[in-house]
Each structure stands twice: as structure tokens, then as C-alpha cells.
Amino acid sequence: MKESKNFETRAVRIQSERTSFREHSAPLYLTSSFVFESADQARALFADEEEGNIYTRFSNPNNSEFIEKLCALEGAEDGFATSSGMAAMFISMAALLKAGDHVLASRSVFGSTHQILNTLFPRFNISHSYADVDKPEAWEALIQPNTKMIFVETPSNPALDIIDLEWLGKLAAKHKLILNVDNCFATPYLQNPIKWGAHLVTHSATKFIDGQGRVIGGAVVGSKDLIKEVRFFARHTGPSLSPFNAWVLSKSLETLAVRMEKHCANALELAKKLEGHPAIAYVKYPFLNSHPQHELAKKQMRLGGALVTFELKAGLSGGQKFLNSLKMLSHTANLGDTRTIATHPASTTHSKLKEEERLAVGITPGLIRVSVGLEHLDDILADILQAIEKV
Numbered sequence: 001m002k003e004s005k006n007f008e009t010r011a012v013r014i015q016s017e018r019t020s021f022r023e024h025s026a027p028l029y030l031t032s033s034f035v036f037e038s039a040d041q042a043r044a045l046f047a048d049e050e051e052g053n054i055y056t057r058f059s060n061p062n063n064s065e066f067i068e069k070l071c072a073l074e075g076a077e078d079g080f081a082t083s084s085g086m087a088a089m090f091i092s093m094a095a096l097l098k099a100g101d102h103v104l105a106s107r108s109v110f111g112s113t114h115q116i117l118n119t120l121f122p123r124f125n126i127s128h129s130y131a132d133v134d135k136p137e138a139w140e141a142l143i144q145p146n147t148k149m150i151f152v153e154t155p156s157n158p159a160l161d162i163i164d165l166e167w168l169g170k171l172a173a174k175h176k177l178i179l180n181v182d183n184c185f186a187t188p189y190l191q192n193p194i195k196w197g198a199h200l201v202t203h204s205a206t207k208f209i210d211g212q213g214r215v216i217g218g219a220v221v222g223s224k225d226l227i228k229e230v231r232f233f234a235r236h237t238g239p240s241l242s243p244f245n246a247w248v249l250s251k252s253l254e255t256l257a258v259r260m261e262k263h264c265a266n267a268l269e270l271a272k273k274l275e276g277h278p279a280i281a282y283v284k285y286p287f288l289n290s291h292p293q294h295e296l297a298k299k300q301m302r303l304g305g306a307l308v309t310f311e312l313k314a315g316l317s318g319g320q321k322f323l324n325s326l327k328m329l330s331h332t333a334n335l336g337d338t339r340t341i342a343t344h345p346a347s348t349t350h351s352k353l354k355e356e357e358r359l360a361v362g363i364t365p366g367l368i369r370v371s372v373g374l375e376h377l378d379d380i381l382a383d384i385l386q387a388i389e390k391v
């Protein structure tokens, strides 16, 4: 069944080899190291003449199962599981860049990715330029002779703008650049960047892959030659995923398809019900007809995702009042959970930016971001509507 082309079957049936205990569900391999059967086997494993586990910092059956599954779901040749999404973002760049290189990144990338590009990489003489998601015509001019990689997220956070992956894949191919896509918002169920020309796909598995707010984890998947470099870098710097978390995440992938179907159905209905509310200036959701890139979203995404944003006319103070008035929705620094989560980026995650910097990445003063969960839609909607009343 590993050979099945169907997402659901692959997600459920790709599993580590059954042991002599004949277990049905994959066991947890909590072991730091693995025993060599002979001195010659030890030599062969270290010399890469034989494939196999040596030490859990390098590989472990739980991590291998999780990665094999994720690769099958993303259409990737190989991958490496990391201790967090940020470890994945960092090693996917650091393993392949050297002093003097330049990265072209979309301006709307996750905050810690900005910190890697703005603060950490300059220490190693790796520079970057930011390109605006809504101005694709300007991207090519930002490519320099030393540009090595393009790094993007689509849909963007929190603006939910869509980057045309087919166009970007062609641009990367034309300039022989590595295209690296953070696919955490869409998950492999909704979007496969490799299909459009990406060379690397990075994930915060903490979000929808876990989907229940339990563990931190990440992954880098992509072409064999690039992952070889990533694996070498990871093996010697140590950002590998804990086998326990890999076990949790591999089990979670089994239900990703059904969870994403429900997340997206709830999100679309919520977006439709909120659109036109007198206290809301606009609602943004990739699969709403009113989304400026609705056609593009439909082309490259199976469904619209679980994130919905809306702008309260009451602005900055309105956003804060809204959060204080919620009764069921969680106010927490995560997304991609069974529980619906609301955040107000202007007063929290992006409060340190200047207003014009916030506006450049689509963060208007009253913007509310909702990570729509799996509760009954009536209850999600009722809580949001009563909180809007208080505003």
C-alpha cells in the first residue's frame, strides 16, 4: 500500500518495519544509540557503505518513518526531521549558504525567519533582500549575482496573500536558484510546492501536522542532493527531532487529510458568515470569491486553509477589546490546533514594528487572525459574534 498514489492511504500505511513482536501500530524507539553486530558493520555504517541507524542525533526509526511519510505526501525524494519548525528553516538555509551569498525572501515570512535573515545571517556575511508578495513584477530585479536561494511562505502570515508557485518555480529555474517554501500554513494536503518547482519544502510540524497543540517539531524535505547537505549539517550540529515527537507527528499525519477537510470547511463557512458584518471592514480567506488572488489560490491549493482574517472597524483598541471578550476561543501564541485560536497581530506579535512596517505586510490596526479549529461551527461563530458585539 506504500505504492498507493492516494494521500490518505500513504499517510496511514507508510510505517516502520514490523518487529518480531508483530505489533500493529509502530512502536516508540526511545534509544540514544544502536548496537553494532560486528566491528565490520560499525566500520561500514560510519563509512556510509551500509545504511542503518548509529545514533539518534543522526537517525532513528521513528524519525525515519515520519520523514518517509512526509516525503511521500510532499512528493520529495528525501528529508530530515528537526526539533522545531525554526530548526528546519535555519538548517534549510545555513546548510546550503556560505559567506557572501544572498537570499531573496518574501517580506511576509514568520517573525523568527526574519530574525535569522536580519540579525543572525549578517554575522556570517549572508545578506538578503525582501520582495513584496503583492508586487511579483519587482522580484526579478532583486536577484543579484550572489543570490543563491529564494525563501517564501504562501499563504502569507497573517495577510493570507498568495504567491504564484508556478511563476516562482520558473523564476528560480531561470536564475538557477534554490526555491525553499515554508509550507506550514497549507500542509502537504492542500499544497505541494515541489510540483511547481520548489527544491526544498520546510515545515513547522508544530502546527497542523501535529494539529492538537502537543509537540514542537519540524522538517525539511526536498531533492536528494540538497538533503544530503542538510543531513550533513544537522548530523554535526544536532537539531534533530526527538523520537517521541516523531512518533506523535507520524501518527498525526494519519489523520491530516480528515482534519484539514474539516478545518477548511469550518474556515470557509466562518469567512462567508462574517463577510458583510457591519463592524467588519473586510474578511480575507483564499477561497472567498472576494480574495484578490482567489483564482490563483484555487489553482495551487486543494482547499483554502484554516486561517481566516478580518479587520475590525474599531481598530487597535477594538482588536484588544475583541480578544478580552472571547469566551471559548483561545488566545495563545500558536495556530493549527483542534481548538480555535484568535490573535491580534498589531498589539502582540507585530507590536514592535512601526505602523508603516505593519501595513507593508498587511497588518492593519484591527486585524484579527483566526486559526479555525474543529469545534462545531455554530459555537465558533457565536463566540466571535458576541465578542464583536462588545467591541
Ligand SMILES: Cc1ncc(COP(=O)(O)O)c(C=O)c1O
Pocket (backbone or CB within 6 Å): 084, 085, 086, 087, 089, 110, 153, 157, 182, 184, 185, 203, 204, 205, 206, 207, 216, 217, 218
Ligand atoms: C509559518 C511558520 N513558519 C515557522 C514557524 C516556526 O515553527 P516552530 O514554532 O515549530 O519552531 C511558525 C510558527 O511558529 C510558522 O507559523
